[in-house]
Amino acid sequence: MSDPEDLGTGIYRQEAAELVQSIEAGLLALENTPGDGDRIDAVFRDLHTVKGSGAMFGFKELAEFVHEFETAFDSVRRREVPVTSALIEISLRACDHILRLLDDPVSAKAVSATILGKLAACLEADGSDALPAPRQDMSIGTDNRGIPPANGYRVKFRLAADALMHGHDPEVLLNDLRDLGPTRVRALVEDVPPLDQLDPTECLMGWEVEITGEIDPTDIEAVFLFTRDTMSLEVSPLDADEALEANAGPTDEPDASFSLVSGASNSTKATGNTMRVATERLDEMMDRVGELVIAEARLQALAQTSGDATLMAVAEDIQRLAAGLRDSTMSIRMVPISSILGRFQRLIRDLSGSLGKQMNFVTCGEDTELDKTVIELLADPLVHILRNCADHGLESAERRLAAGKPATGTIELGAEYAGAEVVITIRDDGRGLDAARIRSRAVERGLIDEDVDLPEAELYRMIFEPGFSTSSAVTELSGRGVGMDVVKRTIASLRGQIDLESEPGHGTTVRLRLPLTLAIIDGLLVEVGGELYTIPLAAVEECVELPALHKSERTTSSFLNIRGGLVPFLRLRSLFDVAVPPSDYQKVVVIASTGARVGLVVDNIIGNNQTVIKQLSPLHAGLKSFSGATILGDGSVALILDVAQLVASGRAIEESTRRENAA
Known part of the structure; x- marks a missing residue:
């Protein structure tokens, strides 16, 4: 059993980290709106909370440091000193130090005096340029606000x-x-x-x-x-x-009418209370719900086989309850993307200073929610992309002005829902990607032959190759070709896709398409050569009969004419090397991803099912056509098709056909 004291300390560490993130966000906002009294009060309240809770849980060094930090910031709250960039800078460093005091208070304590000294010096330097007296818009006052009476x-x-x-x-x-x-x-x-x-x-x-x-x-x-x-x-x-x-009168006067009498209920009782739960417990709960979904599928199969009306009624009730529990559990795991945006605001500010470039950071869709596992793994790829936007994308103020642009560059980060996916867009208004330079580096590294003519979209994707970089020198921020490779691998592990667009002189746009959850999805069960496979239902656009002219596997055409539009198709029988004769009535499941469509030829369509995703073993991780597996109601295993890889194969067919026609 966990020690309650250790549990309380762990909860405080988490809360303190969140409060520090809130303080950072407030400080960054104050840099743009230094006279915002509400922001100043919010920062002061967060500092007060960190200090009070820290002392309660035995973080003495942290409480002492934050007390001095709070005291210094109180002069800002009283409008005795103005909010300046220098003050924000040292305050942000103080926030970093709070986190260090959480992790290693003994070692970090030696630096506390230095940071507090810089903070005091900053306040003394700014003291001569004080702001006007604060607005006395106190929520606790009633009459004569702003005029403290002498009584x-x-x-x-x-x-x-x-x-x-x-x-x-x-x-x-x-x-x-x-x-x-x-x-x-x-x-x-x-x-x-x-x-x-x-x-x-x-x-x-x-x-x-x-x-x-x-x-x-x-x-x-x-x-x-x-x-x-x-x-x-x-x-x-x-x-x-x-x-x-x-x-x-006496200093403390007891109530003369004190008596234990019946009274109305307390109207100030808090509503909408929340409770912290360890993420391990949420993961365990999700695993149990997944097993319940599998058991419910088995019960459904048994009920249908038996034909017992009573058993079928019970199975339907279990199905309804399991679906409700699944939806509730998955909603608990959903986290708004705003939970990681704070660190990016700080990142852009620091990059602006280190690179000597003026930058604006714009966000939208902060309330868009993703599975907590996706959010946790998404932070590092976004950091790499934003660093690339700042370092490679945005030009210096002089070059921007010469190109007719504002001196200040803009980086945008937005999120929105798209069906069962979330699309995260990172866009800058910088110089854009240099296709010629990317091609030159790709030829130099042997990634493509010199005489191969790749379209720009394919050239741009070269930046995701391991070790690929167009930088001529290695710096603290770039030049080793590691960052975008990490982005590609992480997004692939999340069953996501990356779209890349760039317009020379006008900027680059990176779109990340990610599933809402990594745990349970709706799937379309299909049969190919006697084996069952699952296609994520969110990617399925429609199902059509395979035309007679395409039934022979020796046909030269690889396109279907669907309502006047050509759609490339893949025969899963050929892809999986199936020797069993095909069905007489093969079907085509049309799937879509990143704006492209491809048809998958299957023998039979079984129907929809709840798919509990199980990760493949490391031995099978290299199978690019599959993203996982699921257990069916009868206990058998069905592989989950990787939509992104299959659509990429369809694109390759389309591109190959285009080249042949051009030749």
Whole structure:
């Protein structure tokens, strides 16, 4: 059994990493909108959360560092210093250091003083150019906002019902308020139920605190930074008589009407709560659901064989429940692509500085969701593509101006749904790919013969070959020909495809087409030579009868005329070297990928089925026509056809025919 303390520490590490990513995103946004008070407050709240939780879980060095970082950033929040690029730069370095303190606090601690010193020096340098006083648009104020009265404030607050379970201590908040000045505290107990209905884990009391003196309202706001989003809070100024009465009375006044009486339920109870679950448990759950789908298919087969009406009714109920459980489990695994966009904003900013190029980074479709496994494996390929856009794609400001372009280059990253796929598009407005240079390097490396005339689309795909690079020198960013090879291999492992378009002088577009999930898909079951195969249903466009003139395997034509359009086709019998005689009524399954279509000639179409994808063993990983396997209801195994590879084969047939006709 896991140690609860270790489990809590692991959860904090994950939460802290997410908060640091949020802080980075806020800092990067502030660089473009330095006067955005909401952004500044959000960064300050995240810092406060990292510090408070870090101290709770024993990360002393981290808590001390973030405390100093928070204190320094507080001067920004108070508009004592402006937000500048230099301040953002050192703040981002401080964020990096927080992550190092999470991983190795002892070694990283030695650098803390250096970073904090640079931060302090940056604030001192900027202090003479302070921003205007902040807008007093405080959510906790009511009257006379922006004019802190000399008499004091009345603060009424109620924490969320689950605040105690989340580690929030009301006494800490009360002590922070007491530190602001003379106080009088009264407990609000009207919502406390009778003893036999009391839940000791819920926070049912509220508090009213009167603080006298010249109090800055932002100090009151800071007390509740850690809990503000899930609580009710009212703050109103005291008049002179109330302040006098508060000063005359006892510091902490118990409620004179205290009694255990029935009251209304707490209206501040949090809604839409979430819970963290280890990814290993989600993976295990998905595996179990996959096995359930296989068992359900076997039950369906047995029910149909037996003809028992009762058994068939039970099988249908199991099928309905298994489908619902499958959909719910898969939805749990779906993660928005925005979860990895933050690191790319930071990447582009850093590349802009190191390359000396002005860049804009534009994103869209951040809410598009992918399976968590796909998201995890997608980050590195996107980093390589974005680095190539920045290094090879975008020109310097001088060259852009000479070409009639804006001095600042633009890199766009967008995501959208396309059927059962997600299409991720990365586009830059740079110089585009140099087909002549790519061809020269390909000939030099022996990838193509000098007399071979390849179309530009094929030449562009050469950049995905291992070790291929057009750079004349090796730099920190490029020149070794490794990055795009990694992209190709990773996308292939995800059963995805890559499209590449480029227009010289106007930029390059890379499109990644990825399946929504790697676990369970709908498949079309077909038969070829007595063996069963599965085609991903999302790739199937239509099914037609094989025309009589194409039934002979000795025919020279490799194209079908489907409603006036020519579609290349592949005979799977020939591809798989099947010796069994063909069916008298062969069918053609037309599949599509990356805008191209190809027909697959099969003996019979069996029907749709739920396909639980099982990875092939390393021994069979080289079989390019298959992307995996699945277990059928009768216990037999059906190989899953790799649509991308088959469409590529169809393209090769089409290209070969075009060359023959041209000759």
